[in-house]
Structures are given as structure tokens and as C-alpha cells.
Amino acid sequence: MAVGMPEFVENPENRCPVILLLDTSGSMSGQPIQELNRGLAAFKQDVLKDSQASLSVEVAIITFGPIVKLTQDFVTIDQFTPPTLEVDGRTPMGAAIEYALDFLENRKQTYKDNGILYYRPWVFLITDGAPNDSWESAAQRLRQAEAQSRLSFFAVGVKGADMNILKQISPPQRPPVRLDGLDFREMFVWLSASMKRVSSGKVGQAVALPSMGWGQITS
Amino acid sequence: MNWKAVARSAIGTSHQKQGIGCQDYGDYRIFDDVIVGAVADGAGSAKHSDVGAKLAVETVLKCFSEINEFPQKQDSQPLSKEEAQKVFAEIVNKVITELQKQADEGDYAVNDLACTLLVFVANPDCIAAMQIGDGFIVMRSQESEYQLLFQPDKGEFINETTFITSTNALKEMQVKVITEKQEFISASTDGLEKVAIRLSDWQPFSPFFKPLEEYLHEPVNSEDEDKYLMEFLNSERLNSRTDDDKTLLLCLFDRE
Numbered sequence: 001m002a003v004g005m006p007e008f009v010e011n012p013e014n015r016c017p018v019i020l021l022l023d024t025s026g027s028m029s030g031q032p033i034q035e036l037n038r039g040l041a042a043f044k045q046d047v048l049k050d051s052q053a054s055l056s057v058e059v060a061i062i063t064f065g066p067i068v069k070l071t072q073d074f075v076t077i078d079q080f081t082p083p084t085l086e087v088d089g090r091t092p093m094g095a096a097i098e099y100a101l102d103f104l105e106n107r108k109q110t111y112k113d114n115g116i117l118y119y120r121p122w123v124f125l126i127t128d129g130a131p132n133d134s135w136e137s138a139a140q141r142l143r144q145a146e147a148q149s150r151l152s153f154f155a156v157g158v159k160g161a162d163m164n165i166l167k168q169i170s171p172p173q174r175p176p177v178r179l180d181g182l183d184f185r186e187m188f189v190w191l192s193a194s195m196k197r198v199s200s201g202k203v204g205q206a207v208a209l210p211s212m213g214w215g216q217i218t219s
Numbered sequence: 220m221n222w223k224a225v226a227r228s229a230i231g232t233s234h235q236k237q238g239i240g241c242q243d244y245g246d247y248r249i250f251d252d253v254i255v256g257a258v259a260d261g262a263g264s265a266k267h268s269d270v271g272a273k274l275a276v277e278t279v280l281k282c283f284s285e286i287n288e289f290p291q292k293q294d295s296q297p298l299s300k301e302e303a304q305k306v307f308a309e310i311v312n313k314v315i316t317e318l319q320k321q322a323d324e325g326d327y328a329v330n331d332l333a334c335t336l337l338v339f340v341a342n343p344d345c346i347a348a349m350q351i352g353d354g355f356i357v358m359r360s361q362e363s364e365y366q367l368l369f370q371p372d373k374g375e376f377i378n379e380t381t382f383i384t385s386t387n388a389l390k391e392m393q394v395k396v397i398t399e400k401q402e403f404i405s406a407s408t409d410g411l412e413k414v415a416i417r418l419s420d421w422q423p424f425s426p427f428f429k430p431l432e433e434y435l436h437e438p439v440n441s442e443d444e445d446k447y448l449m450e451f452l453n454s455e456r457l458n459s460r461t462d463d464d465k466t467l468l469l470c471l472f473d474r475e
Contacts, residue, residue, distance in 0.1 A: 003430050003433045003434045003437060003447065004430045004433075005430060005450075005451055005454070005456075006414075006415075006426065006427040006428070006429075006430050006431055006451060007424070007426030007427060007430075008414045008424075008427065008456070008457075008460055013413075014377045014413070051459070052233075052462050108375075114419070115418050115419030115420070116418075117376075117377040117418060118376060118377060119376050119377055120375075120376045149375075150375075
């Protein structure tokens with residue numbers, strides 16, 4: 001008698017959430033925002049090359065400037081349409097961070113309610129300026145969340161960014177990175193490569209991230 | 220009436236791509252009407268976890284061989300959970316000692332050998348099992364459905380679990396004794412978790428296990444005849460659902 005092959009249970013993929021916290025204040029106008037938009041498209045293209053990652057990596061975009069706005073709710077990369085971001089106004093970075101933290105905890109609850117397993121979320125902040133709202137309590141919450149291993153936070157400063165404040169926001173073990181010029185594309189390809197590694201990471205794996213060819217750690 | 224068993228591992232596609240070897244290992248031993256099986260999954264972050272996984276499994280089987288050299292020491296009564304806990308704790312300590320020895324010889328840290336460990340020992344009427352870390356043991360007793368023995372041990376995030384080298388390994392060790400007439404037992408590493416277990420309610424998916432059980436019922440399924448299992452483990456369809464290493468240890472008690 002021929003024996004059939006095992007059938008697979010209909011089962012959701014593990015999720016690897018990443019929140020892009022993007023500065024869309026007035027100072028980003030012109031080339032920076034264009035490059036950022038191109039970078040987002042490159043991110044999608046690159047993750048799509050990995051069939052497992054494209055079903056696992058979920059991206060959400062929160063923009064700040066002039067207001068804090070959920071520009072893209074969490075979607076897996078295969079469903080993601082890179083937006084064309086526009087710029088205006090001030091830089092409410094503190095409020096954006098607080099929003100992101102709440103948003104992330106909500107997302108985790110949704111995963112739990114649906115029995116979906118997930119990797120440690122990433123929050124990736126990109127800015128060319130300095131917050132012009134109060135950011136201290138947001139920074140404290142963020143550092144606390146990092147210390148409790150609830151997320152991993154990465155800050156990227158584009159030319160003009162106040163690296164000193166970014167350093168105070170970032171967790172001590174992961175100082176902000178200064179982007180070389182406007183090489184968002186390289187940065188997003190790195191992010192993609194990192195997410196691919198994380199989303200195929202084995203249990204207990206401390207994933208070694210690819211080296212950052214696109215920026216430098218500011219000490 | 221006898222046990223039939225087969226154990227096979229296949230390398231995950233992500234490991235192939237990265238040029239890493241298979242970090243899983245599984246094996247079994249049959250002593251008259253008792254079968255002992257063990258499966259280990261080396262931690263991806265540990266440098267020599269393939270060595271650790273193999274050594275852990277071999278040490279477990281060796282421990283049971285030693286126990287079985289003295290049949291008069293065996294009790295025909297099924298173990299209580301407390302007794303099983305004690306036996307498994309001794310074996311885990313023995314495994315840790317062996318891993319430590321290996322690490323000393325190779326001049327590296329015992330954490331470089333980190334792996335998960337699942338062990339079961341069964342006779343036709345009873346199964347005792349333990350688990351440290353993730354992966355799963357599924358069994359089916361006569362006229363009942365497949366049941367998952369332990370919920371895999373995961374932290375908040377999927378890529379976090381306990382390893383045998385973790386300081387809390389013994390504390391996190393899960394142990395169970397089930398006194399039922401055994402038909403089928405399967406132990407696997409976490410590479411097969413999401414295709415074999417429905418994660419929303421942790422129920423084994425019977426269309427996954429049924430063909431495997433039927434396969435063991437086929438007349439030819441000795442260790443030499445592994446084409447079916449290897450074809451399955453290396454199938455494109457399976458690899459599209461998991462890129463991790465995968466190990467399957469299957470046992471059937473044939474009452475005919």
C-alpha cells in the first residue's frame with residue numbers, strides 16, 4: 001500500500017515586527033525625503049527576495065511631522081505598498097515614541113490573542129533634527145522597555161540630527177548611528193538583511209547582524 | 220509484538236544557505252519491550268551545538284543501556300511522576316557532566332554546546348517523558364487521538380527557549396508519566412513544530428501524524444529503507460514551510 005505524505009496544518013507564520021518611526025518634519029524636504037521614499041521601496045524589494053521573511057516580517061510606519069500619524073498599520077511585506085511620504089512642520093519625536101510603544105504593546109496582544117508566535121520587535125527611528133516636544137519621559141519609557149527586553153531600538157541620525165539627544169534616547173548598549181550622506185537605500189537593505197536573519201533565527205539565537213556599511217556609530 | 224522505530228534528521232534550508240551543518244540529532248534504542256528515544260536541537264547561537272546535540276542524545280541512550288544491563292533493578296510497576304522526575308534529573312546531570320567534559324577537552328565554554336533535549340522511555344503500557352526547551356513529543360495510545368505531551372517552552376519571543384546548559388534547565392524540565400497502552404510515539408525538534416502542531420490550541424495535527432504512523436505499519440521500514448522519510452524531510456513542500464533543521468523520531472508498538 002502506498003503511504004501518503006504528511007499534510008501541513010494551516011498555520012500562521014511567526015511574525016517579526018518592525019516599526020519605522022520616520023521624521024517627516026519640514027527639514028526633511030527635498031532630497032532627504034525622496035531618498036527615504038526610495039529606501040522604503042528598496043526595503044520591500046529586498047525582503048521579498050526571501051520567501052520566509054516576506055511572510056514573517058511585518059512593517060508599520062509611524063511618521064512625525066507636523067503631527068504623529070500612523071501612516072501604515074502592520075502588514076507583512078508581501079502586502080506592503082511603500083508610501084510616498086510628504087513633509088511639513090515641526091518634529092514631535094517624543095510623542096511619536098510614546099505612540100510607537102503603545103502601538104507595539106497592542107500588536108503583541110493581537111498576536112497573543114491569535115496564537116501567533118513572534119520575535120522581539122524592532123523600532124527603527126530616523127530623524128534629521130531634534131525633538132521639539134518634551135521627549136524625556138518617552139526616552140525613559142523606551143530605555144525601560146529595552147532593559148526589559150520588550151523590544152530593540154535603533155536610532156539613525158541623518159545630517160542635521162541632534163546626535164546628543166539621540167544618544168540620550170537610545171539604550172546605552174546601542175548608541176545612535178549616523179547615516180553616511182543620504183544613503184537610505186543601503187540602510188534599508190541592511191535592515192532587510194537583518195530582518196531576514198532574525199526571522200530565520202533559531203531558538204535562543206543571538207543573531208549576529210550584518211555590519212553597517214551605511215553609517216557609523218557615534219560614541 | 221515489538222517496537223519498530225526510525226530516526227532521521229535533515230538540514231534546514233537556511234543552514235544550507237549559510238553553510239552550517241545540521242544541529243539536530245535524534246536516536247533510539249530498544250531493550251526487549253522497552254524503547255528509549257532522545258532528540259536534541261543545538262542552539263543556533265552556540266558554536267559547537269551540533270556536537271552538543273549528538274553528545275546529549277548518546278549520553279541519554281548510554282545511561283539507559285547501563286540501567287538495562289541490570290534487569291533485576293527494573294521494576295515492573297510503572298514509575299510515579301516523582302520517580303520519573305528523579306531518574307530524568309540524574310540523566311540530565313549526567314548529560315551536563317559529559318558536555319562539560321567535552322567543552323574542557325575542546326577548550327571552550329559549555330554554553331557552546333547548548334541544545335534542547337527531549338527524552339522518552341516507554342513500554343507497551345506506559346510512557347515517561349521529559350522535555351527541556353522547545354520541540355515536541357506526540358503520542359497516541361490505543362483507540363485515542365494524538366496528544367501533545369508538553370507545550371514547548373518558549374519565552375515571550377519565539378527565538379527564546381531554555382537549553383540543557385541553561386542555569387535553570389532542571390527547574391524548567393517538564394516531566395510526565397502516562398499509563399496507557401501505547402501505539403505510536405513521535406519526537407521532533409522545533410523545525411517541524413509549525414507544520415505538525417496547531418499553535419492556537421497546541422493540538423497535534425492528525426493529517427501530519429497519520430501517514431507517518433501508517434508508514435511504520437508498512438512491512439518494509441527498517442533503518443535501511445529510509446527513502447520515504449528522507450523524501451518527506453527534504454521535500455520542497457516542507458521546506459517552503461520551515462527553513463530550520465528537522466528531526467523525526469517515530470516509534471510504533473506493533474501488537475499484531
